[in-house]
């Protein structure tokens with residue numbers, strides 16, 4: 001069995017006319033409430049080869065819920081991009097996938113089979129599907145037949161340590177016509193506890209078991225982790241989530257490391273604030289000023305993480321009621337001689 005050892009170059013998802021060529025091995029993970037149009041645009045600018053939307057409800061699509069339909073707007077995000085849907089029933093997933101193919105700019109549709117949240121699993125969706133490889137096959141084969149663009153699936157290792165069906169599920173995805181499988185190497189029961197890295201060898205089992213590309217995910221903190229994952233498991237590409245929050249540089253630094261072996265420096269706080277401001281501007285375009293200001297609060301704390309004096313700035317941003325207020329808080333922070341922050 002020969003495993004992938006490539007860090008650079010493109011790879012192809014799917015076959016035929018609608019197959020998708022991805023230019024590099026860096027993937028931005030789907031994150032609910034975060035990977036909307038604003039952040040996907042930024043992640044692309046920072047070198048992600050493939051970006052994946054936050055999970056979007058098949059029921060919301062079925063009922064043409066306005067909020068859900070707004071979440072499907074990715075017009076202007078550079079291709080290729082993938083839109084992730086979730087649901088526990090093959091019929092509604094089929095209808096949702098057909099709707100996404102017809103009405104959005106998605107190049108790939110991804111099905112979420114990893115979400116551990118009870119609100120999702122109690123409806124047989126997300127990681128609940130991992131308990132039954134036959135159901136995984138059923139869902140994937142029905143959805144893949146209903147659309148002409150590639151279908152991918154994001155899974156976890158299993159439901160819990162007594163139900164580790166990762167290999168069976170990956171085979172079911174491939175047999176059902178899935179074009180790619182991505183795996184977060186934790187179980188549903190583990191949620192976000194423990195160390196995903198301890199389970200990376202499972203990704204090697206997947207790359208040995210299926211011919212479709214396998215994307216590895218879980219606790220990649222930077223370029224060196226990413227390289228280690230490829231070396232250890234032969235995955236086609238690496239997927240990063242939390243490491244990119246407030247730090248999309250990690251995507252570009254990883255790409256650069258893969259291409260040259262050189263580690264670029266971490267961004268300065270000035271650079272981070274500059275990108276944070278662009279992030280806020282993009283959220284304003286997406287949601288309007290009020291909602292953008294609220295949504296940006298959690299993002300601001302990621303951008304400010306580790307910066308000297310950040311605690312007070314976070315408090316100020318959390319109380320800000322308009323983007324203009326946030327911009328002037330940042331301005332004051334970066335120009336301490338003028339500001340209220342100079343004494344902190």
Ligand SMILES: Cc1cc2nc3c(=O)[nH]c(=O)nc-3n(C[C@H](O)[C@H](O)[C@H](O)COP(=O)(O)O)c2cc1C
Pocket residue numbers: 029030031032033034053054055084112113114115154184217218219220239240241242243
């Ligand atoms: C805030 C947050 C939201 C997430 N939302 C989703 C989601 O919508 N769909 C999904 O498949 N995974 C979701 N995940 C899981 C991530 O895609 C990823 O699998 C996980 O964070 C592990 O990767 P990391 O260690 O690189 O962060 C989410 C994770 C976080 C932290």
